[in-house]
Amino acid sequence: MPLPAPLDHADAVVFDAYGTLLDVHSAVQRHAAAIGPDAARLSETWRQKQLEYSWVLSLCGHYAPFWTLTERALDHALARHPGVDPAIRPDLLDAYRTLDAYPEVPGTLDALRRAGLTTAILSNGDTAMLAAAVTAADLAERLDAVLSVDPAGTFKTAPRAYDLAPDRLGVPRERIVFLSSNRWDIAGAAAYGFAPVWVNRTDQPDEYPDLEPVRVIRSLDGLLA
Missing domain, CATH: 3.40.50.1000 (HAD superfamily/HAD-like)
Known part of the structure; x- marks a missing residue:
């Protein structure tokens, strides 16, 4: 055929x-109950900043491993959404390593x-x-x-x-x-x-x-x- x-x-x-x-949103979805009502917004910010950092570094002629950018983007997302307990950070990073x-x-x-x-x-x-x-x-x-x-x-x-x-x-x-x-x-x-x-x-x-x-x-x- x-x-x-x-x-x-x-x-x-x-x-x-x-x-x-x-x-990419399955990491946050796994922990949505612990994160609370800001879960979807947290996930969107995390993804947006992860990509933004890759574009900015490329345009500047710099490079860092994508995992480093993923960590930095999550830190920014947690800072942007202070209603989320930052103690969830290691759980979210572990989940991102094994996305659905x-x-x-x-x-x-x-x-x-x-x-x-x-x-x-x-x-x-x-x-x-x-x-x-x-x-x-x-x-x-x-x-x-x-x-x-x-x-x-x-x-x-x-x-x-x-x-x-x-x-x-x-x-x-x-x-x-x-x-x-x-x-x-x-x-x-x-x-x-x-x-x-x-x-x-x-x-x-x-x-x-x-x-x-x-x-x-x-x-x-x-x-x-």
Whole structure:
């Protein structure tokens, strides 16, 4: 059975990890009762600052491991939401190391590999945190490679970060389908020359009209539909 576009012209399917395969809000959700009414706002602030720090460092020509940024972002979020007991910090960091995968992820990865496609992660996450997350979510045997931006010394959307996928997989960029739930990451992938598919899980409005995805889906199982 032929694969749907853009998979029909692909040799590899590369995924962003955090927010695409792994639910970044599941760490706070596990401890929502202890956190109290600010749980959702805390989680949003944590994620927003984690990403913001990666962009600022990249633009400044600096780099720090993504786990360091994750810790700093949580500290900022706790300071912004003083109603949350800061003693919850170690529990939240432990939970972030083992985030929940979205329910359709294992089946989608299995189906892609049965179709003969290489599957990989390309993530801002550093090597250690990715290894812990992939193992906890039982995804290790479903992926041919787990690529951290660490060797590039910069974060997405820098082209040097995206270079890691074709270089490590031995696949030309135009034969790689790249999936992310982050519209900014899709813009970067489009500029780089991947075939980007936006996983718009929460029905966000579109952005970056000059750097468009080739397809928009609501969850990963839509990729094979």
